[in-house]
Amino acid sequence: MRIVRHRTDQGPRLAVLDDEDVLIDLPAGLDLPTLLADDGRLAATAHTARRTASRGVPLNEAELMTPLDPPTVRDFSTFPEHTAGIARNLDPNAGVxxxxxxxxxxxxxxxxATIGPHDDVPVPPGCERFDFELEVAAVVGRAGGDLTVEQAAEHIAGFVVFNDFSARDIQFHEMRLRLGPAKGKDTATSLGTVFVTADELRHRASGTSYDLTMxxxxxxxxxxxxxxxxMAWSFPSLAAYASRGTEIxxxxxxxxxxxxxxxxAELWGRHGPGFHPSLQPxxxxxxxxxxxGGTRNRIVTGAAPHPIRPGVSS
Incomplete structure (x- = not known):
């Protein structure tokens, strides 16, 4: 299945896409995490909508929102060449x-900070080196803790495109304290147009992940x-590690x-800081x-930072 969320006159509404990329609305008041929490409910709800609901607007005409509002967001590091490229911003000889x-x-x-696939993105206060990050996120569909990798595979419901916008100068500054990244990643994370269930990608399974061009x-x-x-680490490995000592x-x-x-930032580390300008309004x-699917976001001017000083309360 492919699930989207769009704005309507009655408020946000989930919809399932048909084979021609036309929205078929699900009952009002539902959200994706709630449907995923009850095994089989998403599939049953979508199946009923396909049989009984009228077809709506085409995907390219819908006012799309994030497919879901995630309660937590964990962002991993699984691509070794990216890791090495980032490290070269501090050490030109760095590897993985x-x-x-x-x-x-x-x-x-x-x-x-989660925003829709077509929302504007403000430059974070005080940022001069604004960046994007092309990723895919797995969406957890079933609660569990201390999972094995094999068990964790059954807890992944599907996937969505994930663009983690990053204030690189702020990120690298705060990480000198060996904490973070935090404020450098705090303004906007754009989620793709469509939540795609894991079964839709089964025929493209390859190595640790899926044979998909990004x-x-x-x-x-x-x-x-x-x-x-x-990816050097599989999505079930990420889910298992995330659940260690806690739960997803x-x-x-x-x-x-x-x-x-x-x-x-990876390209700056590999080719020099002048390789490509940072993002501008x-x-x-x-x-x-x-x-x-994907995202398409316009960068806009953000707010100026208010001064904050140690030892000053007002």
Missing amino acids: PEEFWQIPAFYFSNPY RVLVNDEEIGTDRLDN RPGDLLGSGTCRNGCL GDVVTTEVELL
């Missing part, structure tokens, strides 16, 4: 650290491309991390992942 192969490391991102463009100029099956729940997002050539960032 040994720790990359030991654990699928992640950081928590801000669920409040690409990102700025102002319709291609910046980078990769394949999703270049329906609607949680598990980002793949940026693919090779999927952001400017007016730029349009487009991401595309085969079978999963």
Whole structure:
């Protein structure tokens, strides 16, 4: 199944796409995490809608929102060449650290920063090196804790395109304290147009992931491309690690991390800081992942930062 959420006169509405990319609305008041939490409910609801509901607007005419509001967002690092490229911003001879192969490391991102596939993206306050990150996120469909990799595979409901916008100068500054990234990733994470259930990708399974082409463009100029099956860690591995000592729940997002050539900071590390300008107001960032759709967001001017000083309360 392919599920979208769109704006209507009655408020946000989930819909299932038919074979011609036309929306068929699901009953009002439903959200994706709730449907995923009850095994089989999403499929049954979509099947009933296909039989009984009228067809709506075509996908390219709908006012699309995020397919879901994730309760938590974990963003991993699974593409080794991306990891090495980022590290070269600090050390031109850096490679993939040994720790990359030991654990699928992640950081928590801000669920409040989730925005729609076509929403404007403000430049974060004080940021001068704004960037995008081309990723795919797995969506958790079943709660569980301390899962094995084999068990975790059954907890992944589907996938959505994921663009983690990043304030690189702020990120690198705060990480000198060996914390974060935090505020550098706090303004906008764009989710793709469509939530695609895992069974839709089964025929493209390859290696650790899926044989899907990924690409990102700025102002319709291609910046980078990769394949999703270049992930060194599988999505079930990410889910198992995320659940260790805690639990994952329906609607949680598990980002793949940026693919090779999927952001400017990696290209700056590999080719020098002048390789491509950072994002500026007016730029349009487009991401595309085969079978999963994508995003298209315009960068706009953001707010100025208010001064904050140590030891000053007012």
